Amino acid sequence: MFNKKQLKNLSQEELIELVLKTEKEKEEIQARFRGLSTIVINAFHNCKEVALLADKYLIAEDKWMGLAIEQQISHMLESLRVLAENSSSQFQALLGKGSEKIGRAEVDKELKENKGSWVNGSKELIEATRIVDQVVKSLPENTPLAGEFKSIVNEPAASIAALEKKPSLGRQKVNPKVRKRTVVPASDKVPHCKGCTEEMIKLSSFVETIRRKTLPKLDNLEALSQRQDVYVCPKCGQAHVRLPVDAEHPVNCARTVGTSMLVELAMGLYSGIPLHRQIKELQQKLCLGHDTVSYNLHDLARFYLHPLALLYESSLKKADVLIADETVFPVLEAQGRGKCAKERMNESKLRKQNYLLALTTAASAPEQIFILKYLPSRSAQAIGSQITSDFQFNTLVTDGYSAYETVLQALGGERKHQSCLIHYRRKLLSALLSSSLLKELHQSALGEKEKLKQMKIRVQQAEPGSCVLICVEALSKLYNLQEAISKEVSQRKQEEYRRRQDSLLTAVDKIMSYQADKICIKTQSGLYKKGVGGGLYSAACAYYMNLRNEFKVFIDDFKVPTDSNLVESRLRPVTVLRKNIWYKQSVEYAVDMCDIYSIFKTLELNGIAPVEYLKKYCRSVYGHVLDKAWTEALKDGHDKTKKIGSLDFKHGLEDYDLKPWLPSTYKQLQAES
Numbered sequence: 001m002f003n004k005k006q007l008k009n010l011s012q013e014e015l016i017e018l019v020l021k022t023e024k025e026k027e028e029i030q031a032r033f034r035g036l037s038t039i040v041i042n043a044f045h046n047c048k049e050v051a052l053l054a055d056k057y058l059i060a061e062d063k064w065m066g067l068a069i070e071q072q073i074s075h076m077l078e079s080l081r082v083l084a085e086n087s088s089s090q091f092q093a094l095l096g097k098g099s100e101k102i103g104r105a106e107v108d109k110e111l112k113e114n115k116g117s118w119v120n121g122s123k124e125l126i127e128a129t130r131i132v133d134q135v136v137k138s139l140p141e142n143t144p145l146a147g148e149f150k151s152i153v154n155e156p157a158a159s160i161a162a163l164e165k166k167p168s169l170g171r172q173k174v175n176p177k178v179r180k181r182t183v184v185p186a187s188d189k190v191p192h193c194k195g196c197t198e199e200m201i202k203l204s205s206f207v208e209t210i211r212r213k214t215l216p217k218l219d220n221l222e223a224l225s226q227r228q229d230v231y232v233c234p235k236c237g238q239a240h241v242r243l244p245v246d247a248e249h250p251v252n253c254a255r256t257v258g259t260s261m262l263v264e265l266a267m268g269l270y271s272g273i274p275l276h277r278q279i280k281e282l283q284q285k286l287c288l289g290h291d292t293v294s295y296n297l298h299d300l301a302r303f304y305l306h307p308l309a310l311l312y313e314s315s316l317k318k319a320d321v322l323i324a325d326e327t328v329f330p331v332l333e334a335q336g337r338g339k340c341a342k343e344r345m346n347e348s349k350l351r352k353q354n355y356l357l358a359l360t361t362a363a364s365a366p367e368q369i370f371i372l373k374y375l376p377s378r379s380a381q382a383i384g385s386q387i388t389s390d391f392q393f394n395t396l397v398t399d400g401y402s403a404y405e406t407v408l409q410a411l412g413g414e415r416k417h418q419s420c421l422i423h424y425r426r427k428l429l430s431a432l433l434s435s436s437l438l439k440e441l442h443q444s445a446l447g448e449k450e451k452l453k454q455m456k457i458r459v460q461q462a463e464p465g466s467c468v469l470i471c472v473e474a475l476s477k478l479y480n481l482q483e484a485i486s487k488e489v490s491q492r493k494q495e496e497y498r499r500r501q502d503s504l505l506t507a508v509d510k511i512m513s514y515q516a517d518k519i520c521i522k523t524q525s526g527l528y529k530k531g532v533g534g535g536l537y538s539a540a541c542a543y544y545m546n547l548r549n550e551f552k553v554f555i556d557d558f559k560v561p562t563d564s565n566l567v568e569s570r571l572r573p574v575t576v577l578r579k580n581i582w583y584k585q586s587v588e589y590a591v592d593m594c595d596i597y598s599i600f601k602t603l604e605l606n607g608i609a610p611v612e613y614l615k616k617y618c619r620s621v622y623g624h625v626l627d628k629a630w631t632e633a634l635k636d637g638h639d640k641t642k643k644i645g646s647l648d649f650k651h652g653l654e655d656y657d658l659k660p661w662l663p664s665t666y667k668q669l670q671a672e673s
Helices: 004-008 012-045 047-052 062-066 069-095 104-114 116-137 146-153 203-213 215-227 259-270 275-286 292-316 380-384 403-411 421-434 437-441 448-460 464-487 491-519 535-550 565-581 587-605 610-636 663-672
Strands: 230-232 239-241 321-328 355-361 370-375 395-398 416-419 520-522 528-530
Touching: 116 146, 116 437, 116 448, 116 464, 146 464, 146 491, 239 610, 259 275, 259 292, 259 587, 259 610, 275 292, 292 355, 292 370, 292 587, 292 610, 321 565, 355 565, 370 565, 370 587, 380 403, 395 403, 403 416, 416 421, 416 535, 421 437, 421 464, 421 535, 437 448, 437 464, 448 464, 464 491, 464 535, 491 520, 491 535, 520 535, 528 535, 565 587, 587 610
Parallel strands: 321 395, 395 416
Antiparallel strands: 230 239, 321 355, 355 370, 520 528
16 A cells, blocks of 8 residues: 555556556455355345255254254354355445345345244254153053164263354454565576486577577577577477466467466356356456357366366275265256257257266365266266276265166175265155144144153054154264264274164164065065055155165274265355356366366365466476477477467376375475475
8 A cells, every 4th residue: 555655756657557456456356245245145045945955955064963953054044144244344335235235134134034944843843852752761661662762762872062152353454465476587597407407508599509500490499489488408409498487378379368367267167156257347358259268268177177187086096985976967968959969969868967976085085085077867877987997995975876886786896885874864854844743743732741642652653753753863863973973082982982873773774674564565676665655754764775784884984974965065066056057058168167176176175275276287287288399399390480389288298297286295295395
């Protein structure tokens, strides 16, 4: 910042430069807050949808399972409210008063209108659980399933502390850090050849030496030296292009958009902001063509990011535990629709729906990797084309989708399959919340004795609703124990908690087996299906019986999670983008999107700033490929009118070492430097 006296001392040119810089910074800040405003507004406008699907979407980590549903949602909404309230003044200052402004009044109104349904449902569930606990504790021993009921109800589980609330420090005065501009090395500090370690000489001073050796190549070398600051090794002919440290470089020689800007656009895409929204004003100011930026971003993805995504995938293939899930993402070309579909209109393999496959490591893995893959369909063949035999995992964690079983059978060996307990819990809750059990118990006209009497009849008859209610309680206690295991340092205590989890699942298994004989149908193949008139209780029971051996794999291995929630939560950013753009036009651009999300999410999981990392990586790749192109061009002796056009990245990266760019290796090298 300048005071009045300093401003008076500035020349007219300096004042103009200062004004332009200030306007640019203001536009950048406005763009950031517009994006934040969109996120906050969308979050509140979809509050009801989020609340209704809370059990599916909000329980992303094991620690959430230790909290009641209303505590989870309240915590999420309070965080949104604080974000909106703290950002209100900035929104007003930068965007003006209007529909985009979110303040305390608007937030409270949204919360009041949308929280009723999930609060009521949660109260009914808590009330029913309290009543069934009282009934079970006094249940006669000769009652069917009495032992299993009591083992679940009498399980104390583990107490989970409430979310810690740290006192706010209030508004803090922050001194901006002054970024030191890196000075371009002086011309007298010449580089050494990477191949033979010989000191290189600048191409302009090397011309006379070459003149005496090969006159036909002279004009070519002089033309090349005018375009780049090139050094050549006099011993082996290795070329090196000295790029200024702060200089921008294109994604390819023939392209017109800088790599740094493309990385920033990719970051915006990862944040859920469609590309066309980011570049709308940019195209007008820079007079860019309609597809210029998208073509450049495509080059960034296929030349730079795709090799990096393959590197990450190679690390993921070594993981002991692999967690997988898929989500819908339409690609018009694969469906025979859109701009790119004319050549595929007559293909027989067109699909009505397309998917993305997400693969990630378990939380216990030393290096966190997330990979996103395009799937033309959700078939076992399509999934098997991505989860191949070179994956070394011992345990695969997924939901109950049967295609994963087919994939595991094709892979062979003794690989294990852990089915997601949360998906099973959702089946139980769907059956329970759709029945009349909770509403009947929650009627205000019924007294405590009437409620106990009704529940006692249901429990003594081992009625499906009461069994499901007790199984839901068992899973809640199981996750309380899971949270305690994650925090416990004593191996003896961890093993004790695991034994108690095993007991809970054993009780659930006996309850489900008892119900399966009553309300399900067993087929000749040994599978179960919903019985006639069985409803959702029967469907939930059949779901469990078909996967019963896969729900307890985690009991024998602390590294295996109980569910696939981790990959679902890591997949969430791409669902935000899907809501904003609805589809992708081509398969090729869908693959680009997958590579972008794979890299940004992996870097985020490992605590690495993606933009800074990718700028360094792209510069390193560009310099390597460019040096190789110059070396070969000089040796080939092209005429002076011939330019080095588009770089051959496939050939140029054949000898490039990608290993230093693995997140773990990169962090180690950064710490050492």
